[in-house]
Amino acid sequence: MPFIKIYIHLVWSTKNRVPYLNSKTLRMKVWDHIRENGKKKDIIIDHISGHSDHCHCLISLKENQMVYKVVQLLKGESSYWINKEKITKDKFEWQDEYFAVSVSESKINLVRRYIQNQEIHHQKKTFAEEYDEFIEKYGFQVFPDFPAKAGGN
Numbered sequence: 001m002p003f004i005k006i007y008i009h010l011v012w013s014t015k016n017r018v019p020y021l022n023s024k025t026l027r028m029k030v031w032d033h034i035r036e037n038g039k040k041k042d043i044i045i046d047h048i049s050g051h052s053d054h055c056h057c058l059i060s061l062k063e064n065q066m067v068y069k070v071v072q073l074l075k076g077e078s079s080y081w082i083n084k085e086k087i088t089k090d091k092f093e094w095q096d097e098y099f100a101v102s103v104s105e106s107k108i109n110l111v112r113r114y115i116q117n118q119e120i121h122h123q124k125k126t127f128a129e130e131y132d133e134f135i136e137k138y139g140f141q142v143f144p145d146f147p148a149k150a151g152g153n
Contacts, residue, residue, distance in 0.1 A: 007103040010057040015093035019052035049118040
């Protein structure tokens with residue numbers, strides 16, 4: 001049995017950053033569902049939270065898991081479930097793109113706190129501002145339908 005510990009911080013937004021998840025109760029329901037779905041699919045979700053227009057997820061990859069497949073399973077199933085259960089007023093969609101960055105063992109607790117404190121964090125900073133910081137900090141290439149500038153669609 002291999003011993004693997006690879007932490008990934010995932011971030012994805014709602015389609016066009018529409019604030020579908022506009023109440024804390026609604027967000028908690030969605031995060032709980034994603035966590036339960038992850039368990040069923042053997043995905044280790046260490047922490048999950050977010051705000052009205054995005055989700056942060058700290059996962060630990062297993063030896064047979066690939067980032068893109070884990071993201072596909074989490075986003076796809078949750079979007080389907082949100083629409084099936086009519087959790088949001090309008091048709092719900094996640095943006096196609098996402099961030100995925102590795103997290104070193106020494107930074108795990110920092111990332112956990114950051115994810116746990118999303119409600120407080122977004123009283124001071126929008127997701128668009130946070131997005132711009134991710135792009136700059138990690139040197140990501142920007143895709144045309146996932147705007148780089150704060151406030152853009």
